[in-house]
Amino acid sequence: MSIINRRTLLKTGGTFVAGACLPLTNIRLAFADQSQDFTFAYISDSHIQHIKGTKFVRNWDQGLKRAVAEANLMSPKPDFVMYGGDLAQLGTREELDHGFEIMSALKHKTHYVMGEHDYYADLGEYWSSQVGKQYYSFDHKGVHIIVLNSILTDDHWTHERWANGTERMGVMAGLDDPRGSPFMVGAAQRKWLANDLKGVSKDTPIIVFSHSPLQKLFKNWNFWTDDAELVQAILQPFDSVTVFYGHVHQIQYNQIGNITFHSVMATAWPWPYPESYAQAENHMPHLTVPINRADPFFERDATGWQYVDINSGKATVKFSLTENEPRTVGYDAKRGYPLDTKYVSRSKPPQNHY
Amino acid sequence: MKKIFSITAIVLFFSIQTGFAEPLGLPPVPIPADNPQSKAKIALGEKLFNDPRFSSTGDVSCATCHDAAKGFADGPLKTSEGIKGLTGTRNAPTILNAAFMKSQFWDGREPDLEGQSKGPFINPVEMGLENHDPILTLVRDDRAYWKMFRKVFGLKKKNALTMDHVAKAIASFERTIISGNSPFDHYYFTNNKAAMTPSAVRGFNVFLEQGRCVSCHTVSQTHALFTDSRFHNLNVNFNSISGGVQALAKRQQQEKADGVDLDVSILTDKAVAELGRFVVTGQWRDIGAFKTPTLRNVDLTAPYMHDGSIKTLEDVVDFYNNGGFVKAGDPVNSFQSGGIRPLGLNDTQKADLVAFLKMLTSPLN
Amino acid sequence: MRNIIQTLFLVTALGLGSTLTAQADEFTKEDLDIWQKEFMAVVAVGRTAFTDPNLGTNGVVCAQCHPNGANTHPETYPKFQKQIGRVITLPEMINWCIRNPLEGKPMALDDPKMVAMQAYITHERRNVKLAPGKH
Numbered sequence: 111m112s113i114i115n116r117r118t119l120l121k122t123g124g125t126f127v128a129g130a131c132l133p134l135t136n137i138r139l140a141f142a143d144q145s146q147d148f149t150f151a152y153i154s155d156s157h158i159q160h161i162k163g164t165k166f167v168r169n170w171d172q173g174l175k176r177a178v179a180e181a182n183l184m185s186p187k188p189d190f191v192m193y194g195g196d197l198a199q200l201g202t203r204e205e206l207d208h209g210f211e212i213m214s215a216l217k218h219k220t221h222y223v224m225g226e227h228d229y230y231a232d233l234g235e236y237w238s239s240q241v242g243k244q245y246y247s248f249d250h251k252g253v254h255i256i257v258l259n260s261i262l263t264d265d266h267w268t269h270e271r272w273a274n275g276t277e278r279m280g281v282m283a284g285l286d287d288p289r290g291s292p293f294m295v296g297a298a299q300r301k302w303l304a305n306d307l308k309g310v311s312k313d314t315p316i317i318v319f320s321h322s323p324l325q326k327l328f329k330n331w332n333f334w335t336d337d338a339e340l341v342q343a344i345l346q347p348f349d350s351v352t353v354f355y356g357h358v359h360q361i362q363y364n365q366i367g368n369i370t371f372h373s374v375m376a377t378a379w380p381w382p383y384p385e386s387y388a389q390a391e392n393h394m395p396h397l398t399v400p401i402n403r404a405d406p407f408f409e410r411d412a413t414g415w416q417y418v419d420i421n422s423g424k425a426t427v428k429f430s431l432t433e434n435e436p437r438t439v440g441y442d443a444k445r446g447y448p449l450d451t452k453y454v455s456r457s458k459p460p461q462n463h464y
Numbered sequence: 465m466k467k468i469f470s471i472t473a474i475v476l477f478f479s480i481q482t483g484f485a486e487p488l489g490l491p492p493v494p495i496p497a498d499n500p501q502s503k504a505k506i507a508l509g510e511k512l513f514n515d516p517r518f519s520s521t522g523d524v525s526c527a528t529c530h531d532a533a534k535g536f537a538d539g540p541l542k543t544s545e546g547i548k549g550l551t552g553t554r555n556a557p558t559i560l561n562a563a564f565m566k567s568q569f570w571d572g573r574e575p576d577l578e579g580q581s582k583g584p585f586i587n588p589v590e591m592g593l594e595n596h597d598p599i600l601t602l603v604r605d606d607r608a609y610w611k612m613f614r615k616v617f618g619l620k621k622k623n624a625l626t627m628d629h630v631a632k633a634i635a636s637f638e639r640t641i642i643s644g645n646s647p648f649d650h651y652y653f654t655n656n657k658a659a660m661t662p663s664a665v666r667g668f669n670v671f672l673e674q675g676r677c678v679s680c681h682t683v684s685q686t687h688a689l690f691t692d693s694r695f696h697n698l699n700v701n702f703n704s705i706s707g708g709v710q711a712l713a714k715r716q717q718q719e720k721a722d723g724v725d726l727d728v729s730i731l732t733d734k735a736v737a738e739l740g741r742f743v744v745t746g747q748w749r750d751i752g753a754f755k756t757p758t759l760r761n762v763d764l765t766a767p768y769m770h771d772g773s774i775k776t777l778e779d780v781v782d783f784y785n786n787g788g789f790v791k792a793g794d795p796v797n798s799f800q801s802g803g804i805r806p807l808g809l810n811d812t813q814k815a816d817l818v819a820f821l822k823m824l825t826s827p828l829n
Numbered sequence: 830m831r832n833i834i835q836t837l838f839l840v841t842a843l844g845l846g847s848t849l850t851a852q853a854d855e856f857t858k859e860d861l862d863i864w865q866k867e868f869m870a871v872v873a874v875g876r877t878a879f880t881d882p883n884l885g886t887n888g889v890v891c892a893q894c895h896p897n898g899a900n901t902h903p904e905t906y907p908k909f910q911k912q913i914g915r916v917i918t919l920p921e922m923i924n925w926c927i928r929n930p931l932e933g934k935p936m937a938l939d940d941p942k943m944v945a946m947q948a949y950i951t952h953e954r955r956n957v958k959l960a961p962g963k964h
């Protein structure tokens with residue numbers, strides 16, 4: 111196994127592709143202060159869907175089971191697993207319970223992010239009773255980690271338009287349903303966030319987990335957070351911020367100021383990239399090199415999960431893709447944005463858009 | 465001079481192609497630029513393929529396990545028998561149409577026929593030689609062989625004859641072991657509706673639609689190879705290792721890094737053999753994944769799958785219909801291909817599908 | 830001169846930006862409206878089918894994977910699809926997705942719902958150039 115020391119790492123721009131590229135052969139980096147590096151696995155968007163009785167959609171079950179099985183094989187062990195939201199499809203107790211049961215096979219400590227599919231049936235009540243807080247922060251090996259519930263929306267939409275939770279969930283579950291409403295973090299959480307960061311020094315690396323992008327990419331499909339610029343403004347003063355989000359069921363990465371953005375794959379199904387919808391404008395990050403079209407026969411095609419190396423605060427994201435070539439997107443220190451070294455010629459520098 | 469040589473090679477190639485027209489239902493055989501076909505080379509390859517003197521005991525040839533009379537396989541053996549009756553871990557795939565495969569062996573560890581053909585001689589459970597030297601000694605000293613090699617490859621000195629020449633000749637021969645022209649080909653490509661029984665015609669439809677077979681065992685408008693040359697974990701015998709995958713995978717990758725010959729560890733270590741494509745790529749997505757075999761002549765090559773664990777075509781169809789197991793209650797592993805799921809076929813559909821598979825047998829030339 | 834400019838104007842307006850010259854005996858606006866309404870009514874039926882959990886047997890709907898009908902690429906049909914091994918038409922691919930992700934029964938090719946789904950898909954893809962056979 112090759113050992114890459116910190117100096118060569120910096121010289122090569124901070125991105126590197128591990129030899130055989132899997133958790134098993136995850137090459138440990140020999141850092142000056144190794145105790146500050148860590149890995150975690152990131153699984154998201156499983157959309158466990160109840161048919162009836164004890165029957166669930168097999169396709170989505172298999173996606174989550176596979177991610178759990180692979181994450182259990184990670185070596186060295188990840189420090190924790192983050193679940194990125196949308197564990198359920200319609201937020202029912204049956205779906206959430208079934209999802210938690212599959213997740214319980216994980217051998218690692220797990221944290222959860224709230225997705226809209228987990229939330230809108232009962233406004234997160236059952237999920238919270240099983241998981242705990244919807245937004246929180248903690249410190250891990252010198253990194254300040256924040257989890258937000260970014261899929262809230264305005265009170266009127268939430269409380270006054272729908273006969274019941276099932277109807278509300280049904281509307282929000284339709285990605286392209288024009289009756290849906292844009293996501294937001296909301297004033298209360300923004301206030302909490304600003305407060306939470308008060309005691310954190312500017313050079314502390316920060317990682318934020320949200321379900322929606324914390325960027326405004328494509329309103330039609332809610333690849334969007336309505337108060338993204340306000341949240342970004344709170345994070346911008348810090349030297350190094352990385353945001354991980356789910357929801358989009360595809361590979362995206364971006365850089366806005368000091369903030370690096372990475373999406374995570376879904377374990378359930380992939381979504382088309384917004385440019386494939388001919389009738390609406392999008393603001394997709396130019397940086398992102400999209401994944402090729404999926405073959406729906408191979409149910410796991412263009413789905414997967416990620417494991418992330420945090421090297422002194424900067425993320426190297428490795429995609430475990432069951433029917434595709436693995437990919438690695440790491441922070442390129444020289445250029446100042448994330449990059450897939452294999453496809454470097456295909457990406458353009460980032461635009462500055464919220 | 466070099467130019468003239470390659471032109472003659474091309475001429476010869478075409479004369480062979482016109483000699484036997486491409487069988488119905490197959491695309492042109494891909495011929496690598498550095499190993500053009502010639503009649504003499506093919507004849508040399510055939511001689512090598514059938515010659516048992518290249519084994520440590522003098523009684524095993526390629527043809528022992530790839531027997532023309534058994535569809536170029538070695539049924540009814542589950543796993544092949546080499547020298548001294550030693551058995552390996554894998555079922556011998558047919559050589560028929562191996563020329564079209566994008567990689568060789570169940571796990572694709574050799575990129576081409578040339579590379580593949582060097583392995584069996586020195587595998588301890590196949591032909592059992594220590595190394596390739598005895599082969600070279602034999603083909604250099606044997607007058608008939610030396611004459612053929614000299615002519616085919618334009619060699620001047622005996623020590624210019626290397627294993628590459630042996631491999632090229634065998635590969636050239638294997639590129640002529642191709643088969644189409646089955647009742648299915650007449651039905652589909654010449655529109656002869658009477659060529660298949662009504663049951664098989666219905667079975668073809670199951671193959672394309674509810675059975676979901678065609679996405680891996682490919683058929684196109686102009687030809688049908690019945691393989692995508694890709695790797696899939698169907699859940700064949702994976703459960704035998706699923707308890708200790710992590711340790712096993714780690715051990716195997718370590719052995720590989722330490723230089724242990726893959727051919728040897730795969731064919732002598734049952735657990736390693738079950739890792740499938742993973743041993744080559746080291747990627748979890750390939751764990752327990754094996755190359756899609758062709759289905760041509762499948763009626764002749766029982767038993768089935770990489771380990772020969774399924775005895776009949778009826779059982780194979782049950783295996784797929786259940787979503788990846790024959791015996792009810794057998795677990796499905798988490799790494800199973802997204803292409804496999806329960807199919808909901810009824811008994812008639814299952815019988816029709818088997819009837820169709822039996823229409824893929826080519827006539828003996 | 831002014832006349833010419835006016836005529837040019839008219840042509841562009843009628844041809845909706847296309848290069849066709851004006852035709853004699855135009856369809857009336859009333860006719861065009863009616864036909865458009867008829868079409869859009871069928872598009873709406875198609876959208877309903879696209880989000881109907883009872884179209885298949887497992888509750889999965891087309892829109893789950895194809896928001897706004899995206900990535901159905903109607904402009905590329907007929908084309909070779911390896912899932913079927915032939916050059917096929919759009920409704921055959923729709924049936925493939927009904928049978929597979931939705932685990933449902935394929936529809937007759939002239940089923941009004943099938944026609945409506947094609948109307949919806951193509952409507953969401955309007956103004957995209959034909960690209961038969963493209964992947």
Ligand SMILES: [Fe+2]
Nearest residue numbers: 155196357358
């Ligand atoms: Fe989602």
Ligand SMILES: [Fe+2]
Nearest residue numbers: 196225226357
């Ligand atoms: Fe979501």
